[in-house]
Amino acid sequence: MSQLNSNIPTYFGIAFAALATGFYLGQTIPQLTQQDKKKSTEKSQATLEEQEEELSEEENDYEIDSMALNDIPGEVRLALVVRTDLKMEKGKAAAQCAHAALGCYRLIATDPLKKSYNPTMTQRWLSGGQAKITLKCQNKEMMDELYAKALSLDVNACVIHDAGRTQIEPGSATVLGIGPAPKAILDQITGDLKLY
Numbered sequence: 001m002s003q004l005n006s007n008i009p010t011y012f013g014i015a016f017a018a019l020a021t022g023f024y025l026g027q028t029i030p031q032l033t034q035q036d037k038k039k040s041t042e043k044s045q046a047t048l049e050e051q052e053e054e055l056s057e058e059e060n061d062y063e064i065d066s067m068a069l070n071d072i073p074g075e076v077r078l079a080l081v082v083r084t085d086l087k088m089e090k091g092k093a094a095a096q097c098a099h100a101a102l103g104c105y106r107l108i109a110t111d112p113l114k115k116s117y118n119p120t121m122t123q124r125w126l127s128g129g130q131a132k133i134t135l136k137c138q139n140k141e142m143m144d145e146l147y148a149k150a151l152s153l154d155v156n157a158c159v160i161h162d163a164g165r166t167q168i169e170p171g172s173a174t175v176l177g178i179g180p181a182p183k184a185i186l187d188q189i190t191g192d193l194k195l196y
Contacts, residue, residue, distance in 0.1 A: 063107060063116035064156045070118070072182040076125040078104055079186050080134045081146055081176040082196045086168050093175070093196070096160050097134060100177030103158035108180060116156050125180035133186075135193040143176050149189050155181045 080097045082088070088096065107114065109122040125131070137143050143159070150157040158177040164170025179186060 062151055062157075063114050064151055064154050065115050066108070066118050066121060066154050066156055066181065068154055069181055069185060070120045070124075072184055075131060075183045076121060076128055076180050077131040077133055077183050077186055078125065078180045079176075079178040079190050080132060080196075081137050081143060081178065081190065081193065082134060083139065083143060083172075083174060084136045084196075085139045086172060086174060088167060088174065092167050096162065096174040099160045100158055100175040101132065103160060104156060104177040104179060107156045107158060118156075121180055133190075134196040135190055136196040137176075137193060140173050143173055146178070146189060147176055150176075150178045153185055153188060155179060155185055155189065 078101060080100050082093050082097065105122075107116040108118050111117055112119075137146060147157050147159060155178055157179075159173050160175045160177070162168050162170065162172050162174050164172065168174070178189060
């Protein structure tokens, strides 16, 4: 019993330290959580702004009615044409190609109210394994010619313009997405291009 009585101040000291630590953490953690929430909100807002910027860059693309292409048999592909004069690193080019693929998909597959909506072509492309071919062109002038040719053949096309946060100038046209469309039609547009 005397040992218990002699340890009482120690127990009270430990209890007080635990209580003080708990109180401190109780006051600090909500503040940190509020700061984290604020940072997270700021990051989310920046991400939203970036996505809106990317969408607005893609919204400049013309909507083409590609329904007439549904009668052309054969494999359906998506072409991704990368500008080589920009000398993008592989990761940057890959990201720009992903933007172009999604841009083309949005044009043809996501909004039934769009002139470019073509569920038949989309289904042919999806069921055929979503074939994509990555090609290269020398400069913006060549890319513009390919874009105009695609539109003249009723093939949806999407030009990606970079925001310019990393390697290249803001607004630079980086990748041209063409299709999905029958390979026979894509070859008329991109048949002379080399693989990227």
